Amino acid sequence: MDTLKIMQTAIRGRWAVAAIFLANGFLTGAWAPQIPVVLTRLDISKFTLGLLILLFGAGAVTAMTWCGHLISRHGSRTVLRWFGLIGSFGLLVVALAPNVPLAAIAMFIFGGSIGGMDVAMNANAVVVERRLSRAIMSSSHGFWSLGGFAGGALGGFAIQSYGHLAHAMVVTALAFAVIAVAVRYLVAEDKPQVTNHHKFALPGNPLVYLVGLMALLTMISEGAVLDWAALYLQQELGTDLAIAGLAYAAFSGVMAVMRFAGDGVRNRFGAVTTLRVSALVAAAGMLVAGLAPSPWLAISAFAFCGFGIANMVPILFSAGGNQEGMSSGTGMSVVTTMGYSGILVAPSAIGFIAEHSSFGPIFVALSGLLVVVFLMAGLAHRAEFAPDPAPAE
Known part of the structure; x- marks a missing residue:
């Protein structure tokens, strides 16, 4: 009972x-x-x-x-x-x-x-x-x-x-x-664990920082679509605000579908393979969005990018939380903090560059960052694990 x-x-x-x-x-x-x-x-x-x-x-x-x-x-x-x-x-x-x-x-x-x-x-x-x-x-x-x-x-x-x-x-x-x-x-947790926060030690395993770097590069791209895609469509591709808002909506909608399917895809093909393919798909979408001559092609490209980015962050968070020689909380905190730093640093840098250039080349450059994640994907091998089976009772 x-x-x-x-x-x-x-x-x-x-x-x-x-x-x-x-x-x-x-x-x-x-x-x-x-x-x-x-x-x-x-x-x-x-x-x-x-x-x-x-x-x-x-x-x-x-x-x-x-x-x-x-x-x-x-x-x-x-x-x-x-x-x-x-x-x-x-x-x-x-x-x-x-x-x-x-x-x-x-x-x-x-x-x-x-x-x-x-x-x-x-x-x-x-x-x-x-x-x-x-x-x-x-x-x-x-x-x-x-x-x-x-x-x-x-x-x-x-x-x-x-x-x-x-x-x-x-x-x-x-x-x-x-x-x-x-x-x-x-x-609620059974009992919150009150820990001693007077001492803070950085994890010694360098691999967790490389996984954090991949999260950073991925989340820079995700944040760029959130913060600048609508303005890009409105100011450079000449569409109205209602259509411009569809850029992030398409990106997010496709991402939602893929995330619901994410556990099954990852179990079938493995975390590293899923991450590699996802990074390539995301890079291709971002590249086409930056080169698009029309707003509807850009919206479609952002949607394709969302198809790729969808499961990259969950896989990288999982890899961070399963690092050898450290608690899952410690590894997760490093990767999430580094990842979210992308949202902290990227928007103002993109805004500054856009003042002197345009958004198109910026999105093209961001596709290059996603290619870097593709090249580093093997470092996320710690995400290759199966959940513990439920107790039989």
Whole structure:
């Protein structure tokens, strides 16, 4: 009876954390079509916009740094409740900012809430995996991509028809409603492990940093599509805001489908082979997007890129969490921190380059970074493992 009750609680927790992933992706996707609006509404340059997006990344990485400590003391369920409910208001705060200084503060808060939510929801998904004795991480990221697709696809049309503020208010209401219901059913750890944070030692295994570098290169490309694809289609390929918002939506939608299929593909072909093929597909998509003469070809190319990138990050996170000679938490923290640093550094650099060049060559250059991941794919061999079988009872 107790076993049945535990399993039922875990299944509810599995769908609850999936709903949080969905809401986080929806908020992130809804931000993409708001980016061109910020540029015109505040009358700023691409470089200044890049700095504002940099603050989003800074907020995210700052929260991620503290989130591990908070989870160790209070558990992932409690921390996810805090960040989730606060994070649902992040986009609205940005949309309400009337000038650059307040927009800067709003972006830092928005990034921090999304970043903290990200770490806590991934940590909670691991708790659910242990309870269910099966992997749910890839499909959880699939729900995130599904949310990103919905946010990006509907955002451009909503902003064009009803204005950026009405769009932000509806997004906030929907995200808050989903999160408020989901947090009631999240699974808690048996006992949060309070660790000593006075000493910090870097892992000695150099392989984990190379895996982190691959995550960094992959997430630079993913972040570039989120932050700049809509502006690229609008300013350089001459489409309207509604169509421009479809770039990230197509990227995210295809990524969602592939992430739901990711565990099966990886089990069939192996993590390293899947990573190699994925990196080549992503590089080809990014290359065509950068050279595209029309918006619809660019949108199709971004979708193809999403097909490739979909399972690269989950495989690299898995490789980081299974390094020899270190705990899974230590390896995972190195890879995730390095990976998310791509979202911190890339946007402002891309904005600066775009001021003096154009977005097309930038996307072409990003395809080269994905080729580097293809060449390094063998280093992710620690992701080649099978989940422990469920106990027979």
